[in-house]
Amino acid sequence: MTEIATVKVQILGRDYPVACPAGQEHELEAAADFVDARMREIKERTGTNALERLAVMAALNIAHTHLSGDSSGADAELKQLAERIESTLTKLSESEAG
Numbered sequence: 001m002t003e004i005a006t007v008k009v010q011i012l013g014r015d016y017p018v019a020c021p022a023g024q025e026h027e028l029e030a031a032a033d034f035v036d037a038r039m040r041e042i043k044e045r046t047g048t049n050a051l052e053r054l055a056v057m058a059a060l061n062i063a064h065t066h067l068s069g070d071s072s073g074a075d076a077e078l079k080q081l082a083e084r085i086e087s088t089l090t091k092l093s094e095s096e097a098g
Contacts, residue, residue: 009088011036012043012051018091020084031084038062052096055089 003022008015009032020028038058048054062082 011088011092012039012054014051016088016091016095018084018088020087027080028084031081032088034081035062035085035088051092055092059085059089 004019005022005025006017006019007025007028008017009029010016011032016032018028018032035058038061039054042054042057042061043049046054046057062085066079066082
């Protein structure tokens, strides 16, 4: 059975506990840092503070970059990153709903 670790990541100053396979904590933290940077860039450009809107816009920008082939040969890494982003957004939605 795969061991699961819980990592507390911070996005836009908010802490989110996210589960990931043990040993992949560093990759999850890197993904969270990447998402945080993208969301901060969008927040600066648009002036919006709506967390859900920022998350969706960041996800769409990341997906567009991936799908348009601007990934510089890092398709596998981007796929893993997208999966982690999806997991983070799911946790975000669950924490806001609860």
